[in-house]
Amino acid sequence: MYALVDANNFYVSCERVFQPRLDGRPVVVLSNNDGCLISRSAEAKALGLRMGDPYFQVKPLLEQHHVTVFSSNYALYGDMSRRVMWYLGQVAPAVEVYSIDEAFLDLHGLVPFVVESLDAYARTVRANVLARTGIPTCVGIAPTKTLAKLANRLAKKLPALGGVLHLDSEDRRRWALEQVAVQDVWGIGRQYATKLHAAGITTAAALAGCTEAYARRHLGGVVGARLVRELRGYPCLGLAPSEDGTLARRSLCCSRTFGRPLSAFPDVTGAVSAFASRAAEKLRRQGDAAHLLTVFLGKSRYGPEPPPYSCSTTLTLPVATSDTVALVRYARAALKKLWQAGHRYTNAGVVLDGLEPAGQAQLGLFEVAPVSEKRARLMAELDALNRRFGKGTVRLAATALAPGQVVSPWEGQAQWRTPQYTTRLEDLLLVG
């Protein structure tokens, strides 16, 4: 048995923890650069606001209904997420952190020796997460991950269930499959949904009833075959336990849409250097080194220019590294290869791939380790200082502002950002 614990409107819920007066009121959180809606309270959803709506398009509606608007505050959300995941780690035999606001729990062996019923267990977990962190969640329990996802969706949708749905019988499984539209099944996106509707398959139940050959042919090969089997109740996807409540990535990316289009090489170089530097920090945090580095540059897909909207170049590094100085230098070299004068670039990013545990790089016969002990210590110091005093306290000159600049030219809007209540001493909430 698997459980999926999923927060309700996670980013909105995080903001509400620190502003309880917003309970029951419409609230939204915007993406980077205050671009789109990425989290909506139930009240905001009821107004017809959709995930991904561009802010400037729905602004009149937001004002008309006095919707509270927040810029995203990932330092806060990340910290709240760690609290939730830590607690789940205490009460479940194994936890897979699936995203910032969702976790799969492996419940095999809990009943009857540890808990009496999974239903009661789920209700307790849910109540404790709320009491300890202020974050409301729903729980779906089923024999497969795909069915747990589906149960979770119904637990969210049907208030009468009290936030928990356990698909503990064949009848309940069949009933649940009937309630869910095919496009809402985990693993069915826009393309597949269109194809399935055209074939007359409109519910999860109908999808569960299609042949394996059909699934293989039309839903991405083995992926589709697994999906259908999971819906029928045969587990094909195992739990990938997350050590210490965090997810070790196979690739890392740091990218941003600029506050405004940039055409000057030094501006974009500054941005790419900052992204490479940030990516290097993430890499060291998970204890890895990278041997592939990609830089990409993007142009607006909403402007008059035809595709392609982005270009990229990948460097194979001679030796895997997590050193900021080295990665920034490679990123700048890659950007130079990519750069074409005269374009208005709207976004850029740095991707690190080919990750391996740091310090285990295989050296060729005639190679010497390029990252000295001294350099590794320097990086450790840098990370410690930035952890203690806030991101960006210590950084490379390459990522610093030019003389006379107040903000980086690539940084965007964040008009409604809340303080980092839980991760910066200066922003601690004062009660008095």
Next chain:
DNA sequence: TCTGGGGTCCTAGGACCC
């Protein structure tokens, strides 16, 4: 004027090897 920022996995095809 203003449209996010991360990730995963799979497949097909080509280069190259024995």
Next chain:
DNA sequence: TCTGGGGTCCTAGGACCC
């Protein structure tokens, strides 16, 4: 000159997820 059946590795692209 032409012929075979495996393999592996890499890359690009496409689908999906939150």
